[in-house]
Amino acid sequence: MAKHKYFIAGTDTDVGKTLIACGILEKARQQGLKTAAVKPVAAGCEQTSEGLRNGDALALQDAMTLELSYAQVNPVAFEPPIAPHIAAMQENKQLSVPRLAGFCSGVLMQPCDLVLVEGAGGWRVPLNPRETLANLAVELNLPVILVVGMKLGCINHALLSVEAIERDGLKVAGWVANRIDPDMSCYEENMMTLRTLIKAPCLGEVPFLEQAGKAPVADNLDLTPLFT
Structure with a gap:
């Protein structure tokens, strides 16, 4: 069984959850x-x-050290780049927390030091009319690493996400600031505000990368709070 297990969530879609997850790995x-x-x-x-x-x-599969099949890494796949519950409806398929939790459990039981479960979009992405991906994190009882996309509006998105995660009874283990807008104004002031208002430790500030990759991201991370 994995020693350390975390759920990777984002403040929105396209904030770099996978990039940060690969950097952590x-x-x-x-x-x-x-x-x-x-x-x-x-x-x-x-x-x-x-x-x-x-x-x-595929990026997660490449970044991790354990050799798992693609089906183990991504058990449910849809072709359209749309919300998962809409894609499922279009294909007359059903998404549910128990089913997804079962898939995740197989990986979480692997003999590893660290296992990451990456969500999709933000914290409240629906799976069906009754459940969201947040319910999956709750079902698995995983502490959360929040990826904050550094752009205009990030403070509101980050604070609302932290509030929702904690209200759902989970711990925010740490957060990562990922600069997705290279021209963001008042970046330092935004970082200062986030550091002041988010009580969880900041695991790193990832600058805007022209050629994003796991190694440059890793160079900007400190995972000490996750393992102590």
Whole structure:
């Protein structure tokens, strides 16, 4: 069973959850730790000779040290790049927390030092009319690493996300500031506000990267709070 398990959530879609998750996996690998990851549901997949494949899931598969099949890393895949519950409805399929939790449990039981479960979009992305991906994190009882996309509006998005996570009974283990807008005004002032108002530790500030990759991200992270 994994020693350390975390749910990767974002303040919005396209804030770099997968990039940061891969950076965390790379940083852990550099420290000699065994790692694994799972993206239980992914929309925006491409048809290949081996079936549907999602770029984010493939990146996680490449960044972790454990060798798992693609189906273990991304058990539920949809082709359209839309909200998962809408993609499921279009294909007459049903998403549910118990089913996704079962897929995740298989990876969480692996003999690893660190396992990451990456969500989709923000904290309240629906799975069906009654459940959201937040319910999956609650079902798995995982502390959360929040990826904050540094852009105009990030303070509101971050604080609302933290509030929702804590209201759902989970701990925010840490957060990462990912600068997705290179021209963001008052960046330092925004960071100061976030550091003041978010009580969880900041695990790092990732600058805007022209060529994003797991190694440059890892260079800007400090995982000490996750393992102490």
